[in-house]
Amino acid sequence: xxxxxxxxxxAAQDATxxxxxxxxxxxxARHRIREAxxxxxxxxxxLVEKVRLDRSAHQPSYIRLTVxxxxxxxxxxx
Numbered sequence: 064x065x066x067x068x069x070x071x072x073x074a075a076q077d078a079t080x081x082x083x084x085x086x087x088x089x090x091x092a093r094h095r096i097r098e099a100x101x102x103x104x105x106x107x108x109x110l111v112e113k114v115r116l117d118r119s120a121h122q123p124s125y126i127r128l129t130v131x132x133x134x135x136x137x138x139x140x141x
Contacts, residue, residue: 067115068115068116068118069113069114069115069128070085070086070087070113070114070115070116070125071085071086071087071088071089071091071092071111071112071113071114071131072084072085072092072111072112072114072125072127073085073086073092073093073095073096073099073109073110073111073112074096074109074110075096075099075100075103075107075108075109075134076103076107076108076109077103077104077106077107077108078104078106079104080103081099081103082099082102082103083099085114085125089111089113089131092111092131093111093132096109096110096111096132096134097134100134100135106135107135108133108134108135109133109134109135110130110131110132110133110134111130111131111132111134112127112128112129112130112131113128113129113131114126114127114128115128
């Protein structure tokens with residue numbers, strides 16, 4: 064686990080389906096979002112965020128810290 068408990072969450076969504084995940088590596092999160100967008104409809108959009116595990120939650124959840132990148136049809140090369 065990261066020393067500061069931070070992770071990188073990514074999520075992509077089009078009109079009918081989506082894909083998401085969490086990793087300890089920011090480069091891997093960027094790779095996964097691009098991969099997900101390539102497999103979704105052309106209007107899909109998504110983002111990568113730095114998150115921290117919410118240790119007080121009853122079910123696994125994350126506290127959003129910072130949006131690191133927004134991705135979509137106009138920014139597929141980002």
